[in-house]
Amino acid sequence: xxxxxxxxxxxxxxxxxxxxxxxxxxxxxxxxxxxxxxxxxxxxxxxxxxxxxxxxxxxxxxxxxxxxxxxxxxxxxxxxxxxxxxxxxxxxxxxxxxxxxxxxxxxxxxxxxxxxxxxxxxxxxxxxxxxxxxxxxxxxxxxxxxxxxxxxxxxxxxxxxxxxxxxxxxxxxxxxxxxxxxxxxxxxxxxxxxxxxxxxxxxxxxxxxxxxxxxxxxxxxxxxxx
Ligand code: NAD
Numbered sequence: 001x002x003x004x005x006x007x008x009x010x011x012x013x014x015x016x017x018x019x020x021x022x023x024x025x026x027x028x029x030x031x032x033x034x035x036x037x038x039x040x041x042x043x044x045x046x047x048x049x050x051x052x053x054x055x056x057x058x059x060x061x062x063x064x065x066x067x068x069x070x071x072x073x074x075x076x077x078x079x080x081x082x083x084x085x086x087x088x089x090x091x092x093x094x095x096x097x098x099x100x101x102x103x104x105x106x107x108x109x110x111x112x113x114x115x116x117x118x119x120x121x122x123x124x125x126x127x128x129x130x131x132x133x134x135x136x137x138x139x140x141x142x143x144x145x146x147x148x149x150x151x152x153x154x155x156x157x158x159x160x161x162x163x164x165x166x167x168x169x170x171x172x173x174x175x176x177x178x179x180x181x182x183x184x185x186x187x188x189x190x191x192x193x194x195x196x197x198x199x200x201x202x203x204x205x206x207x208x209x210x211x212x213x214x215x216x217x218x219x220x221x222x223x224x225x226x
Contacts, residue, residue, distance in 0.1 A: 001068065001078070001079065001080045001081065001165075001166045001168060002081045002082070002083070002155075002167050002168065002170060002177065002181065003083065003084060003089070003170065003213075004082075004084065004168070004169045004170025004171065004172075004177075005083070005084060005169060005170070006168065006169020006170060006171075006213060007062075007064050007065065007068075007084070007088075007168050007169040007213045008065075008084055008086050009169070009213075010212060010213065010214040011060060011061060011062045011065070011086075011088055012058070013055055013056060013059050013086050014055070015169075016029045016171075030143055032048050033140070033142045033143055034142050034144060035145060036144075038110070038142070042135055043125075043126060045137075046127070049104065049138045053104055056085075056086045056087070060088075060091075061092035062088075062213075062214045063215075063217065063218050064168070064169075064213035064214040064216075064217040064218075065088050065089055065092035067217035067221040068080060068089065068092070068094055069089070069093035069094045071217075072095065074221075074225065075224070077161075077162075079154075079158035079162070080094050080096070081097075081098040081154075082097055082100060082101075083100050083101050083170060083174065083177050085099070085101050085140045086104060087103055098151050098154050098158075100141070100147055100148075100151050101140055102138070102139045102140040103139055104139075104140055106138070107137065107138065107139060108137060108138075108139040109129040109131065109132060109134055109135075109136060109137075110129075110134055110136065110137040111129070111134040112129070112131070112132060112134070114131075116129045116130055116131055116136060117129075117130040118130060118136060119133060147176060147177075155177075155180055156183060159180040159181070159183040159184040159187070159189075160183060160184070160187045161187070162187075162189045163188075163189055163190065164189060164190050164191075165184035165190070165191050165192070166192045166193075167181050167191065167192070167193045167195075168194045168213055169194065169195060169213050170199070171199050172199040172200050172201035173199070173200065178200070178201070181201055182204065185204055191204055191206050191207075192205060192206065192207045192208075192209065193205040193208045193209065194209040194211070194213060194216055194217070195208075195209075196210055
């Protein structure tokens, strides 16, 4: 399984497209979610992430997240790779989730790269690393940055080994995540896409399920249980 922002849309976490209609409509996410943007204006980037963190804190897992968590023990092998940084799969009960793009609720040191606590006495008002005093940043993968090696490797392995690849709520535009379905296809897997809209993956998919994840995933779970 590969999930994208669409599965969390029904929890009230905006997809990238929705974010463009909200408070941050003036900015393209691509212009905020880059190391260059952080280096140029860390305060603005932290404000954007603080806004997104608050949304994630308030959000609850929805029926789609819960259905995937319940599906996991019913299948002999089940790997869940998510591009989402909101942790809602884990809160719904999914285990061993591969976080391809990190987690927005964690901080990491912008210099040392390690997940770190915050210094309590930050002179700048921006979060600083408790170890070295450099700025902290959200522990997410920004445009142009590499995927964490462990997640990259595990996801590629799962895509190569799977019989069925289910792509849920992703626009299938951001690589290398979007390449996982192609990798699975080349290795002989059947591709199922669940998305209310067509995407570049639709042409490759064996089955397309057009609708909302919160509606269709519980029905898929029921079908597996029968
Ligand atoms: P995207 O915003 O580009 O695309 C979202 C997709 O979800 C669209 O194809 C849309 O048609 C579909 N969708 C909308 N509502 C849906 C629903 N109810 N059920 C199923 N599908 C639905 O997001 P993306 O493809 O995940 O890629 C962009 C990047 O955005 C990712 O790397 C991710 O890290 C980041 N992102 C994450 C979050 C999050 O953690 N919740 C939110 C915004 C962006």
